[in-house]
Amino acid sequence: MDFTHFNExxxxxxxxxxxxxxxxxxxxxxxxxxxxxxxxTALKEGRVEKGDVLAVAQxxxxxxxxxxxxxxxxxxxxxxxxxxxxxxxxxxxxxxxxFSEAKITHKTGIEMEAVTAVSIAALTIYDMCKAIDKxxxxxxxxxxxxxxxxxxxxxxx
Amino acid sequence: MDFTHFNExxxxxxxxxxxxxxxxxxxxxxxxxxxxxxxxTALKEGRVEKGDVLAVAQxxxxxxxxxxxxxxxxxxxxxxxxxxxxxxxxxxxxxxxxFSEAKITHKTGIEMEAVTAVSIAALTIYDMCKAIDKxxxxxxxxxxxxxxxxxxxxxxx
Amino acid sequence: MDFTHFNExxxxxxxxxxxxxxxxxxxxxxxxxxxxxxxxTALKEGRVEKGDVLAVAQxxxxxxxxxxxxxxxxxxxxxxxxxxxxxxxxxxxxxxxxFSEAKITHKTGIEMEAVTAVSIAALTIYDMCKAIDKxxxxxxxxxxxxxxxxxxxxxxx
Amino acid sequence: MDFTHFNExxxxxxxxxxxxxxxxxxxxxxxxxxxxxxxxTALKEGRVEKGDVLAVAQxxxxxxxxxxxxxxxxxxxxxxxxxxxxxxxxxxxxxxxxFSEAKITHKTGIEMEAVTAVSIAALTIYDMCKAIDKxxxxxxxxxxxxxxxxxxxxxxx
Amino acid sequence: MDFTHFNExxxxxxxxxxxxxxxxxxxxxxxxxxxxxxxxTALKEGRVEKGDVLAVAQxxxxxxxxxxxxxxxxxxxxxxxxxxxxxxxxxxxxxxxxFSEAKITHKTGIEMEAVTAVSIAALTIYDMCKAIDKxxxxxxxxxxxxxxxxxxxxxxx
Amino acid sequence: MDFTHFNExxxxxxxxxxxxxxxxxxxxxxxxxxxxxxxxTALKEGRVEKGDVLAVAQxxxxxxxxxxxxxxxxxxxxxxxxxxxxxxxxxxxxxxxxFSEAKITHKTGIEMEAVTAVSIAALTIYDMCKAIDKxxxxxxxxxxxxxxxxxxxxxxx
Numbered sequence: 001m002d003f004t005h006f007n008e009x010x011x012x013x014x015x016x017x018x019x020x021x022x023x024x025x026x027x028x029x030x031x032x033x034x035x036x037x038x039x040x041t042a043l044k045e046g047r048v049e050k051g052d053v054l055a056v057a058q059x060x061x062x063x064x065x066x067x068x069x070x071x072x073x074x075x076x077x078x079x080x081x082x083x084x085x086x087x088x089x090x091x092x093x094x095x096x097x098x099f100s101e102a103k104i105t106h107k108t109g110i111e112m113e114a115v116t117a118v119s120i121a122a123l124t125i126y127d128m129c130k131a132i133d134k135x136x137x138x139x140x141x142x143x144x145x146x147x148x149x150x151x152x153x154x155x156x157x
Numbered sequence: 158m159d160f161t162h163f164n165e166x167x168x169x170x171x172x173x174x175x176x177x178x179x180x181x182x183x184x185x186x187x188x189x190x191x192x193x194x195x196x197x198t199a200l201k202e203g204r205v206e207k208g209d210v211l212a213v214a215q216x217x218x219x220x221x222x223x224x225x226x227x228x229x230x231x232x233x234x235x236x237x238x239x240x241x242x243x244x245x246x247x248x249x250x251x252x253x254x255x256f257s258e259a260k261i262t263h264k265t266g267i268e269m270e271a272v273t274a275v276s277i278a279a280l281t282i283y284d285m286c287k288a289i290d291k292x293x294x295x296x297x298x299x300x301x302x303x304x305x306x307x308x309x310x311x312x313x314x
Numbered sequence: 315m316d317f318t319h320f321n322e323x324x325x326x327x328x329x330x331x332x333x334x335x336x337x338x339x340x341x342x343x344x345x346x347x348x349x350x351x352x353x354x355t356a357l358k359e360g361r362v363e364k365g366d367v368l369a370v371a372q373x374x375x376x377x378x379x380x381x382x383x384x385x386x387x388x389x390x391x392x393x394x395x396x397x398x399x400x401x402x403x404x405x406x407x408x409x410x411x412x413f414s415e416a417k418i419t420h421k422t423g424i425e426m427e428a429v430t431a432v433s434i435a436a437l438t439i440y441d442m443c444k445a446i447d448k449x450x451x452x453x454x455x456x457x458x459x460x461x462x463x464x465x466x467x468x469x470x471x
Numbered sequence: 472m473d474f475t476h477f478n479e480x481x482x483x484x485x486x487x488x489x490x491x492x493x494x495x496x497x498x499x500x501x502x503x504x505x506x507x508x509x510x511x512t513a514l515k516e517g518r519v520e521k522g523d524v525l526a527v528a529q530x531x532x533x534x535x536x537x538x539x540x541x542x543x544x545x546x547x548x549x550x551x552x553x554x555x556x557x558x559x560x561x562x563x564x565x566x567x568x569x570f571s572e573a574k575i576t577h578k579t580g581i582e583m584e585a586v587t588a589v590s591i592a593a594l595t596i597y598d599m600c601k602a603i604d605k606x607x608x609x610x611x612x613x614x615x616x617x618x619x620x621x622x623x624x625x626x627x628x
Numbered sequence: 629m630d631f632t633h634f635n636e637x638x639x640x641x642x643x644x645x646x647x648x649x650x651x652x653x654x655x656x657x658x659x660x661x662x663x664x665x666x667x668x669t670a671l672k673e674g675r676v677e678k679g680d681v682l683a684v685a686q687x688x689x690x691x692x693x694x695x696x697x698x699x700x701x702x703x704x705x706x707x708x709x710x711x712x713x714x715x716x717x718x719x720x721x722x723x724x725x726x727f728s729e730a731k732i733t734h735k736t737g738i739e740m741e742a743v744t745a746v747s748i749a750a751l752t753i754y755d756m757c758k759a760i761d762k763x764x765x766x767x768x769x770x771x772x773x774x775x776x777x778x779x780x781x782x783x784x785x
Numbered sequence: 786m787d788f789t790h791f792n793e794x795x796x797x798x799x800x801x802x803x804x805x806x807x808x809x810x811x812x813x814x815x816x817x818x819x820x821x822x823x824x825x826t827a828l829k830e831g832r833v834e835k836g837d838v839l840a841v842a843q844x845x846x847x848x849x850x851x852x853x854x855x856x857x858x859x860x861x862x863x864x865x866x867x868x869x870x871x872x873x874x875x876x877x878x879x880x881x882x883x884f885s886e887a888k889i890t891h892k893t894g895i896e897m898e899a900v901t902a903v904s905i906a907a908l909t910i911y912d913m914c915k916a917i918d919k920x921x922x923x924x925x926x927x928x929x930x931x932x933x934x935x936x937x938x939x940x941x942x
Contacts, residue, residue, distance in 0.1 A: 003199060004288045006183035007712050010283070011686040016710035018652060018731040024332060031295075042160060050164030058325045059387045059530040061229050066391050068382055069694055071224065071277055072284045073217050073687045077694050077707050079391050081421065082330035084321050103332040107709065112284050119276050119295070120228055127229045127269050128169070131161045131298075133262030134268075134311045138188075138276070143220075143291055154291045157491060164555050168529045173553035175495060175574040181803060209683060215796040216687040216858045223854055223862050226537055227842035230530045234537050234550050236862050241792050260803040263553065297902065319512060320522030323604045326599070338646060345609075356474060365477030369837065371700045372639040373844040380697055380705050385538065385591055386598045387531050393705050395735065396644035398635050415484050417646040426598050426604075433590050433609070434542055440584050441543045442483070444614075447477045448582075448625045452502075452590070452612035457605055468605045478869050482843045487867035489809060489888040536864055544844045548851050548864050578866065631827060632916045634836030640913070643858075670788060679791030685921050688858050695856065699905055700912045701845050740920075744808075747904050747923070748856055755857045755897050756797070758928075759789045762939045766816075766904070766926035771919055782919045 005074050014074050020107040025148030027103075029114035030156075031141035033096045033125045040094035043125070054087050054096070057124040061085045063084035064120025065102060067111045075112050078104055084115065087123055098122055099144075109149050115141060162231050171231050177264040184260075186271035187313075188298035190253045190282045196290035198253035199261060200282070202237030211244050211253070214281040218242045221277025222259060222270045224240060229273065233265050240270065242278055256301075266306050319388050328388050338460030340415075342429035344470075345455035347410045348440045353447035354408035357439070368401050368410070371438040375399045378434025379416060379427045379448040386430065390422050397427065399435055412436060413458075424465050429455060476545050485545050491578040496619030498574075499506070500585035501627075504567045504596045504610035510604035511565035514596070525558050528595040532556045535591025536573060536584045543587065547579050554584065556592055569593060570615075580620050586612060633702050642702050648735040653776030655731075655735035657742035658784075659769035661753045663725045664690055665760035671753070682715050682724070685752040689713045692748025693730060693741045700744065704736050713749055727772075737777050743769060764777065790859050805892040808932030812888075814899035815941075816926035818881045818910045824918035825879035828910070839872050839881070842909040847872045849905025850887060850898045857901065861893050868898065882906055883907060886931075893908050894934050900926060 007013045031104045035043065043053050062083050069077040082103035087096055100117040102110040129136060147153045164170045194199065198211050219240050224300060226234040239260035244253055257274040259267040278294045304310045321327045349357065357367050376397050381393040396417035401410055416424040416429040436452045443450060462469040478484045506514065514524050533554050540548040553574035558567055571588040573581040593609045601606060618624045635641045663671065671681050690711050697705040710731035715724055730738040733747040750766045757764060775781045792798045820828065824910040847868050867888035872881055885902040887895040889908050907923040914921060932938045 003203060003210070003285065005210075005213075005285045006203075007714065009714055010208040011683060011713070012208060012213045012690070013712035014690055014708070014710055016712075017733060018709040018733055031219075042718065046160060046163075050160050051167040051169060052523075052526065053160070053162075054266050054531055055325060055526040056162075056169045056230050059527055060228065062326070062328055063227055063384070063387050065226065065533070067224070070691070071217065071221055071228075072281050073213050073691050075284060077391075077705075079393060079420070079707060081164055081332040081390065082328055084327040084330075085325070086321065086323055093423070103330060103333055106707070111287060112280065115283060115295075116280055119280060123269065123276060124229050124231075124300075126272060127232060128160065128162045130268060132159070132310070134300055134303070134308075135313060136299065138272075139296050141279075141295035142293065143287075146291070152287075153292075156292060164557065166557055168526060169533070170555035171533055171551070171553055173574060175552040175576055209680075212680065212683040212796060213687055216684055219797070219799055220691070220855070220858050227534070230534050232893070233550075233864075236550060236864060236891070237799070238803040238861065239799055241798040241801075243792065243794055260484075260801060262803055263550070285538070301493065316603070317517060317521050317524070317599065319524075319527075319599045324522040326522060326527045359472075360474060360477075363483040364474050365483060366837075366840065367474070367476075369639060369840040370476075370483045370544050371843055372760050373841055374542065376640070376642055377698070377848070378542055381538070381542065383659070385531065385542075386595050387527050388595075389598060391705075393707060394642070395646040395704065398641035398644075398778055399639070400635065400637055403565050417644060419646055425533060425601060426594065427482070429597060429609075430594055433594060436612075437583065437587055437590060438545075439541050440586060441546060442474065442476045444582060445622075446473070448614055448622075449627060450613065451588075455593075455609040456607065457601075460605070465602075465605075470558055478871065480871055482840060482870070483847070484869040485847055485865070485867055487869075487888060489890055490865040535824070541848070544848050547866065548862075550864060630917070631835050631838070631913065632839075633838075633913045634831075640836060640841045657798060658878040674788060674791075678788050679795040681788070681790075682788075684797045684858050688856065692856055695852070699845065699849055699852065699856075700909050701841050702909075703912060739915060740908065743911060743923075745907055747908060750926075751897065751901055751904060752857050752859075754900060755860060756788065756790045758896060759936075762928055762931070762936075763941060764927065765791060766900075767921040767924050769907075770921065771915075774919070778890070779916075779919075784920060 017107040022105050023148045024105045025109045026110040027114035027146045028144040029118045030100045030116035030144045031098045031122050032139050033122050034137045035094045036133040039129045053128045057121040058085050060124040061117040061121030065117035068113045068116045072112050076108050078106055111143050111146055123138055169231055174264040179262050180305045181262045181264045184268040184271040184303045185301040187274045187301045188255045188275035188279050189296045190279050191294045192251045193290040196286045210285045214278040215242050216273045217281040218274040218278030222274035225270045225273045229269050232269050237264050268300050268303055326388055331421040336419050337462045338419045338421045340426035341425040341460045342415045342458040343432045344458045345412045345432035345436050346453050347436050348451045349408045350447040353443045367442045371435040372399050374438040375431040375435030379431035382427045382430045386426050389426050392420050425457055425460055483545055488578040493576050494619045495576045496580045498582040498585040498617045499615040500571045500589045500595050501615045502569045502589035504593050505609050506565045507604040507610045510600045524599045528592040529556050531595040532588040532592030536588035539584045539587045543583050546583050549577050582614055582617055640702055645735040651776045652733045652738050653737045655739040655742040655774045656772040657728045657746045658772045659726045659746035659750050660767050661750050662765045663722045664761040667757045681756045685749040686713050688752040689745040689749030693745035694743045696744045700740050706732055706734050734781050739771055739774055799879045802892040807890050808933045809890045810894045811931040812896045812899040813886045814903045815929045816883045816903035816907050817924050818907050820879045820921045821918040824914045838913045842906040843870050844860055845909040846902040846906030850902040853901045854899045857897050860897050863891055896928055896931055
């Protein structure tokens with residue numbers, strides 16, 4: 001296989017999708033934020049006591065998904081039709097798990113919107129917890145699933 | 158320690174730094190993009206043959222750093238004074254390593270700008286290689302180093 | 315009735331409209347800026363003598379309408395097809411009345427674009443007159459009318 | 472008094488502040504969202520039951536404050552040093568009251584950042600409640616207080 | 629012929645295209661950057677030796693095309709379907725020639741996206757060479773070609 | 786002389802200005818829009834009769850100047866302290882002449898803000914007149930003058 005993002009001058013272009021039809025596309029992405037014990041507990045308990053870090057990360061992830069074409073240079077601007085983010089707590093490893101799902105009926109996919117939503121949500125958790133823990137790690141960001149379009153369905157193996 | 162980003166209504170705020178002095182601040186961040194053998198080879202060789210994915214990722218990371226306060230809700234808008242990104246190839250593991258460094262002389266730090274630069278550069282590599290490999294993972298994003306400000310110097314242990 | 319903007323984790327999401335059809339939607343909004351006698355006269359006469367505050371507010375309102383999905387977190391990004399703003403003077407009460415109309419043929423409405431256009435136009439009038447009058451008030455912003463979509467036609471009672 | 476925002480061609484300009492010194496500036500603004508009984512109750516109780524509309528409005532208002540110079544044409548871009556938003560419930564009139572406070576030590580004021588924060592928070596409440604109530608009104612937006620700079624302290628009379 | 633961008637109050641509006649059908653539209657634009665001998669040689673040779681100015685200009689032009697509706701007040705926001713930029717060297721006159729091509733199947737044209745792509749690419753070349761040559765000129769920016777839509781095909785004479 | 790915008794990997798960076806002092810900087814730029822006789826007359830007379838194209842171009846140019854660091858990849862984000870735009874009519878050649886002036890007291894210059902202001906104003910004139918004349922040309926954009934900073938004063942020869 002080959003890169004699709006370069007022109008004959010070996011410089012980047014936005015791939016031409018003008019001839020393609022509209023199909024429903026769904027993308028799901030995943031990522032993790034690994035915290036110290038102290039920061040993890042503060043984040044998890046803080047929801048009730050101090051304030052909800054994840055409420056801010058949720059909004060940031062959704063707004064970040066809408067900024068995808070202005071952040072990732074070769075992404076197509078698309079009228080995103082659905083974006084949601086969910087969180088799970090892994091108490092054993094002090095990890096916040098982030099799941100996103102994006103949908104559109106359009107000429108090209110929204111994988112990058114889903115992955116960007118997770119990344120910006122993760123960065124926001126990082127930002128709001130870094131006063132407590134500067135060793136936070138963002139890890140294991142990837143596409144979980146996609147359907148729709150010429151390349152068909154993908155499920156992370 | 159405690160969260161600094163919440164007000165007495167338990168909702169998020171931008172931390173008040175109006176009373177602080179200007180000090181030089183430096184932040185360095187790190188992250189990795191793990192590719193399949195095929196995508197890794199295409200990216201590495203493509204620089205000469207097809208087009209330079211990392212040249213696009215470099216620009217995206219730098220522009221992304223400047224978008225940090227518009228992506229991360231509680232970040233202060235700051236007139237960033239320096240941002241650079243470098244890449245290293247880990248041929249054994251098919252990994253592109255991303256290093257960023259940001260500088261400013263201001264009232265608050267630019268850790269988030271450094272980490273965001275790495276994240277957006279990683280997402281751009283992901284985007285430009287995903288036609289070849291949908292299993293790409295972004296991993297191990299963290300702050301390597303910071304200096305300046307009240308909390309002093311931090312070196313990732 | 316119930317909120318449509320929350321997921322089962324009680325956090326905000328962008329409502330899924332991927333399954334909906336395209337219909338013509340029109341939204342009209344209204345708002346007022348109440349000025350002191352001095353500022354009102356300066357604004358109204360200034361159009362000829364000094365410069366046209368409302369020409370700037372007009373451009374700001376139209377550009378603000380296009381920023382709606384990047385300002386209002388759960389708004390869908392939409393390729394807006396028409397936006398216009400008109401002003402009326404109420405000499406008796408020193409009020410500038412602002413009217414907007416937005417149109418699109420899409421899966422969801424553009425009420426927020428119409429209301430945002432009015433709000434940003436009002437804020438711009440505020441900004442440009444505040445050297446004369448710091449007591450300016452923005453008031454009575456609401457949706458006048460909408461048509462199209464499942465919820466049908468609405469006329470402000 | 473006279474407009475400061477026009478040049479000798481009677482067209483708008485950004486006022487020249489290059490010669491001014493840095494002083495601490497604080498601005499506080501206010502605004503209201505008036506809801507139907509049903510929407511008001513849903514919003515107020517929803518915080519516990521369904522999801523917190525005001526948590527989203529809080530983030531939107533803070534991010535909106537940072538967009539002020541890109542929304543209001545003649546506003547100076549400024550590295551905002553503090554922004555916070557608070558809400559009060561007026562059960563008698565079904566009104567959510569919004570209070571903002573912004574701070575900076577710079578050459579010009581941040582009144583518009585404070586007023587914009589209130590406006591965007593109000594628009595977000597509007598957006599998230601409009602499925603229940605299309606008659607919502609945004610009202611009584613004004614500057615409560617400012618200090619700092621040549622024009623001194625202002626308190627809304 | 630007459631201006632289409634003004635309402636009956638003689639103020640600007642976004643032209644209403646809500647009633648129009650979708651047709652394929654293509655636009656091509658052109659522009660030049662004229663450099664001193666020294667800057668021209670540095671740019672052309674620098675591609676191999678120091679770094680590739682045009683790789684940065686390429687990314688900037690493509691991202692700039694996507695910002696068109698947020699830069700040009702009366703432009704419609706559109707989900708751009710293709711954008712590419714190419715460069716040619718005119719050694720005799722020390723000129724970098726810039727060519728862009730944009731495509732969409734929509735209700736209105738993307739001439740402004742094509743012309744904006746060229747302009748932002750030109751400004752980026754300017755920025756990156758201005759340390760060597762402050763006399764750089766951007767010149768001869770125009771539409772080369774457009775097809776699609778009611779006004780039909782245009783070829784620069 | 787040499788490029789300052791590349792790192793040792795031959796990729797672009799934002800030049801480090803963290804060690805520099807604050808000095809007053811002024812930049813003036815120039816550009817032209819050449820119109821057909823018909824479009825030129827419509828624009829010039831339209832100011833009174835139909836609507837003022839240049840009022841829109843003025844606002845676009847000023848807002849565009851503030852977007853400079855988000856358009857030109859290696860530009861520093863700066864709190865611009867003054868920006869103004871003026872127009873002159875050249876009736877003999879059907880040309881609108883655009884002049885901008887930007888000011889800041891900071892660590893680096895604002896040449897790009899001045900040149901970008903002219904470019905975006907020119908593109909806006911283009912957009913609003915293109916229904917009448919598709920052969921419009923934007924030409925002769927350059928820096929007229931700069932002062933301040935290590936490289937001293939420049940006057941276009």
